[in-house]
Structure formats: structure tokens, C-alpha cells
Amino acid sequence: MKNIDIIVPCYNEQEVLSTFYKTTNDIVEKIPDTCFHYIFVDDGSFDDTLLILKGLKSTYENTDYISFSRNFGKEAAMFAGLSNSTGDYVIVMDADLQHPPFLIPDMVAAVNEGYDCCAAYRTNRKGEAPFRSFLSRQFYKVNNLLTSVKMPYGAVDFRIMSRQMVDAIVAMNEAERFSKGIFSYVGFHTKWIPYTNVERALGVTKWKLHGLIKYAVDGITSFSVAPLHMVSIMGCVISLMAIIYGLYIFIKTVVFGVDLPGYASTIILLLFLCGVIELSLGIISEYLARIFIESKHRPIYIAKENTTEHTKEIRNEEKNN
Ligand code: UDP
Ligand code: MG
Numbered sequence: 001m002k003n004i005d006i007i008v009p010c011y012n013e014q015e016v017l018s019t020f021y022k023t024t025n026d027i028v029e030k031i032p033d034t035c036f037h038y039i040f041v042d043d044g045s046f047d048d049t050l051l052i053l054k055g056l057k058s059t060y061e062n063t064d065y066i067s068f069s070r071n072f073g074k075e076a077a078m079f080a081g082l083s084n085s086t087g088d089y090v091i092v093m094d095a096d097l098q099h100p101p102f103l104i105p106d107m108v109a110a111v112n113e114g115y116d117c118c119a120a121y122r123t124n125r126k127g128e129a130p131f132r133s134f135l136s137r138q139f140y141k142v143n144n145l146l147t148s149v150k151m152p153y154g155a156v157d158f159r160i161m162s163r164q165m166v167d168a169i170v171a172m173n174e175a176e177r178f179s180k181g182i183f184s185y186v187g188f189h190t191k192w193i194p195y196t197n198v199e200r201a202l203g204v205t206k207w208k209l210h211g212l213i214k215y216a217v218d219g220i221t222s223f224s225v226a227p228l229h230m231v232s233i234m235g236c237v238i239s240l241m242a243i244i245y246g247l248y249i250f251i252k253t254v255v256f257g258v259d260l261p262g263y264a265s266t267i268i269l270l271l272f273l274c275g276v277i278e279l280s281l282g283i284i285s286e287y288l289a290r291i292f293i294e295s296k297h298r299p300i301y302i303a304k305e306n307t308t309e310h311t312k313e314i315r316n317e318e319k320n321n
Contacts, residue, residue: 002034003315004108004160006091007081009074010053011043013095015202017052021060024093024101031108038063039081039308040095044071057307067305074206075177076301078157083170084308086315091160096200099158106193107160116188119159121152122197132212139216147224149184152192159183159190175293175300178215178222185223221286228287231280238276245269 006024010017021038028036042050042065053065066080078092089111093099103120110118125133140153157179161169168186169179220227 002089003087004028004034004036004089004091005081005085005087006036006038006093007078007085008038008040008093008095009043009077009081010040010045010049010095011071011074011077011206012045012047012049013203014045014048014052016096016200017049017056019202020095020097021056021063023097024104025060025062027101028104031105034108036062037087037311039085040065041077041081042067043074043077044068064307064311065305066303066308069302069304072301074157075179078179079170079177080301080303082166084306084312085166086312088163089160090163090166091158093158096203098198098200099156100195100198103158103193103195104160110191110193111160111162113191114189115191116162116165117159117183117190118193119183119190120156120193120195121154122156123154123194124197125154126197126199128197132209135212135216139219143181143216143219143224146220146226147181149181149223151180151184155180155192157183162188164188173300174222175296175298176218176222176290177300178219181219181223217286221290225287227283231283234276234280238273 006028008020013020017040025036028034038056038060040053040056040063042053050065050067053063053067056063057065066084068077068080081092082090089108091104091107093101099120107118107120125136137153140151144150161183165186165188168188169182172182172186
């Protein structure tokens with residue numbers, strides 16, 4: 001009998017949680033030789049999410065929950081779930097049924113075939129604001145160009161992973177987490193399965209534009225120092241151009257004498273150089289900010305309640321017997 005843990009980050013998901021559990025469980029209980037266990041992570045919700053999770057825990061034996069002291073973000077919620085999981089395999093999926101549970105049997109089949117991981121990617125972005133889709137497409141392009149961790153366009157955080165892979169992910173304990181990059185960074189043999197995007201079953205998306213921009217910057221700065229190299233290259237190219245232009249002015253002055261007009265070119269050059277310096281400082285600051293945050297070694301999340309301890313003990317006993 002294999003143990004599979006299903007980790008579900010939840011932030012204000014009161015409307016959808018019961019439907020999520022029933023829909024998912026109806027599917028997974030038909031999978032033979034596997035025992036499914038849920039770890040819901042309440043990411044500091046201010047609606048009745050925690051109350052519903054407590055209800056699920058008291059009604060169904062195969063559920064546990066971790067409740068955060070405040071909202072730490074989906075990345076922290078996934079980390080909490082992964083680091084408290086003890087299953088042979090672990091599934092990560094959203095609570096809003098946008099990650100179709102009917103893919104789970106295929107995912108389990110893939111790991112039974114010998115894959116370490118099976119991950120889903122969506123083939124369309126139906127129901128999403130066009131501007132968000134556009135930004136997202138650009139992000140994948142820039143990310144795949146700048147970093148060595150390649151992600152297929154449409155990759156989502158819906159996957160099954162082996163214990164070995166989960167342990168490798170948990171060992172990467174950086175505070176500013178970008179899981180899509182981490183999943184790819186740790187490697188392991190992954191099967192990709194496509195699905196058509198579905199709209200949220202109930203409730204609303206928790207993402208805001210500024211959050212998505214931060215997510216994209218985190219993604220690139222977590223796995224690539226290419227922007228820093230670009231700053232150096234830009235510095236070299238601009239210095240070279242300045243030397244050539246300086247020589248040109250010098251020769252022109254020597255040959256033709258002092259020429260006063262030149263206001264426009266001076267201003268253009270000045271503005272251009274100021275822009276480049278500002279941009280370079282901005283890029284360096286992004287990395288500095290990451291070093292600053294990582295150097296504090298703050299916990300990735302703070303849990304107020306965690307019911308997984310009991311499950312861990314039971315599994316330990318099972319292992320020892
Ligand atoms: N989520 C979370 N913490 C947050 C934001 C979101 O745990 O601060 C969870 C949310 O409850 C859901 C999943 O992450 O289960 C994906 O969030 P959402 O559906 O809002 O994102 P979208 O599907 O629009 O990308
Ligand atoms: Mg969603």
C-alpha cells in the first residue's frame with residue numbers, strides 16, 4: 001500500500017473546500033493500492049476556511065491541516081505542506097478545482113511507470129484576463145532565455161512527486177521561494193501532461209497585478225544572475241561608445257576649433273546615461289534585496305496549529321513494525 005499526501009494551499013477558500021474534498025476524494029478512492037491523505041494549509045485566511053478545515057478533520061480521517069499565524073503566501077503554504085508530508089509520493093494542487101482532480105489517476109500511473117514526477121501544464125488560459133496572459137507569456141520567454149531552469153509555457157503547480165524529490169525540494173530552504181523554478185532545478189525524471197484550463201469552481205482569484213510582477217521578478221532573480229552580467233556588459237559597451245564619441249569631439253575641436261552648439265546631443269547623452277545608471281542600480285538592488293532577506297534566516301512560515309504530527313507518528317510506527 002502506497003501513501004500519497006495531497007497538499008492544498010488555501011487562502012480564503014471557504015466556498016470551495018467541501019466541494020474540493022468530495023470531488024477529489026471520489027476520484028482518488030478508486031485508485032487501487034494507494035492510501036490518500038490530505039494536508040490543507042490555511043494561509044492566514046480571514047474567512048471561515050479554518051473552521052471548514054476543522055470540520056473536515058473531525059469528519060474524515062484522511063485529512064490534516066496546518067494553520068498559519070498570518071498570510072505568508074502560496075509559496076510558503078506549499079513549503080509547509082511539503083516539509084510536513086511523510087507520504088511515499090506527494091501531490092500539490094490548488095483548492096479551487098482549477099487543477100482538475102481527474103488527472104490524478106494519470107499522474108499516479110506515471111509514477112507507477114517509474115517517473116519521479118508527473119506535472120500538469122495547461123494548453124490554454126481560458127477565463128483569464130488577456131493582459132495577465134500576455135504578461136505571463138512574456139515572463140516565460142524572458143525566464144527561459146535568462147535562466148538555466150527551463151519551464152514549459154503553461155506549467156502550473158499541480159504535480160505528483162516522489163519522496164526523494166520532495167526531500168530535495170525541502171532541503172532548498174531559501175526564504176524567497178519560487179517553486180516552479182525549484183521543481184525544475186532539482187531535476188528528476190518528469191512526465192508532462194496537458195490539460196485544458198478550467199475556470200475557478202467558486203470564490204475569486206487571490207492574485208493581484210503587483211503580486212504577479214513580484215512573482216516574475218522573484219522567478220528570474222532566484223535562478224539567474226544574467227541581469228547582473230548584462231549590467232556589466234552594458235557598462236562596457238557604453239564606456240566604449242563614450243570613448244569613441246570623446247575622441248570624435250576631441251579631433252573635431254582640434255581640427256575645426258570650438259563649436260558651441262551641441263545642447264541637444266549633450267542632453268540626450270546625459271538622459272540616456274542617467275537612465276542606464278538607474279536601471280543598473282535597480283537590477284543590483286533586486287539582488288541586494290534578496291541577499292538582505294535571505295541573510296536574516298527568518299522562518300518561511302509560522303504555524304499556529306499543525307495536526308500532521310499525529311499522522312507522522314502513526315506512519316513512523318507503521319514503518320517500524
Ligand atoms: N493561495 C494561498 N495563499 C495566497 C494566495 C493563494 O495559499 O496568498 C492559494 C489559493 O487558496 C489557491 C491557490 O493558492 O488554492 C491558487 O490561488 P488562486 O486560485 O487565487 O490563483 P490563480 O489560480 O488565479 O493563479
Ligand atoms: Mg485558481
